[in-house]
Amino acid sequence: MPPIAKKYGRVPLPFIETNHVRPLSIWTALLNRNYVRPELRAITYAVGDEMNRKYPGTVINYMDANFPFRDGFPLLPHISHNDGRKLDVAFHYIDKATGKRSNGNPSPIGYGGSEPPRKGEPDRPSRCTSNWQYSYMYGWMPLSDRLAFDQARTQDMINAFIKQKGIKTLYLEPHLKKRLHLTSKKIRLHACYSVRHDDHVHVQL
Template sequence: MIQQALRFTRILSHVVVFILLTVFTQVGGIIYLLSRRTHPLIMRKVSQPVLQPLAKLGIFLLIYVVSTLAVIPLLAKPFGKVPLPLFRTSHLQPLRLATCLMNRHYVRPALKQAVLEIADKMGRQHPETTVNYLDGGFPFFNSYPMLPHLSHNDGKKLDLAFLYLDKTSGAPSDNAPSIIGYGVCEEPRPGELNTAARCREQGYKCYDALRQIVPQQHKQHYVFDSMRMKELMSTITAHAEIHKVYIEPHLRTRLGLDSDKIRFHGCGAVRHDDHIHIQL
């Protein structure tokens, strides 16, 4: 009976790992199954039981990283997806490398070219500026959900981090206060429209959920850079390939933005006073 319970627990744990990897990285679950094919060899070659789990984990990570860097970009091309640069290119980079390691940085070629041109223009105007991207899409298939996003499922959407100043030095920062790029918000000032409060009052509890979860302790070290943010938003909306932009209404008003490409995303989404959403 105990053996059956242990066997069931092991199977359940593998299922849970497979599901989590598939949900958050799309390909991690398949790679996990492939790496398990090496377990009999590991059991034979690694005699010390305490080292066997480490060897299994090491093999999985090795296969995963090699696949992410070398194999998946090639396989994604027939699906019309290309990866955004892993490291700083034309003033564009991922805010967190984990975005790339989780294969959440795939977009359509037209969107990649557009965001590179936007970042390059910002870099020419402000050489110290780096445009940090957040979630784009997964490498394979359209309509495959990318949680927690509602629409990042076709390679046509990309999130960008806000631009900040270092509070101590006043210099432009290439970082952001959130450890994941989301959830640390530029709150509405007195007299500005508080969309988050309105959405909560209408029963949309998820609208503000990330702010309640993400640690806020780094916010005190950053200042929202209104000047560069206005220029970035103007550069984005002026680009011919970008047809829709989401940002919180109070920031649109504060920055004096009047482009008809800028829309309200609705209370069914999440707050957009922590990032910019752009799409083809």
């Protein structure tokens, strides 16, 4: 672990699967984008354990976390990922051909594999169109069409994070909050100068 990470109270999330947690893309870890506060790592491991009791073999795929540097050093393009308290986590999917649970993701980096609003659902992405970055990963990322969104398992994972006392805030698009029947006040509405949250859930201490 780089001494600088220790100095700023951050620990790395694992390079390879450990306690049912791994990076969705190895580049996240290779580029040092995988640092969090020790409490957030412990929570992520606890969620991995809980998910495996219900769905054996499930892996929590983490996406961008934070750099190991001092507080306030942002992990672009996620301006708020600057203090070790923030983590993006991938959704779960089902292999369409076999109908079995998969640990894969339609997008090679997780971002861009959106579950967009359906007719009749709240549609925040269409209200944030004047902010270019809101949907900037959407619509061009090469996506696998072999996977379908696993609603039940994603709902359980988000609820497992919500249940953790240390987690104070989550960001998720309103249409998925509604579709997954999530009612916790911990799920807050992110600003249009953020990015869309229908390809991952953001959790923070």
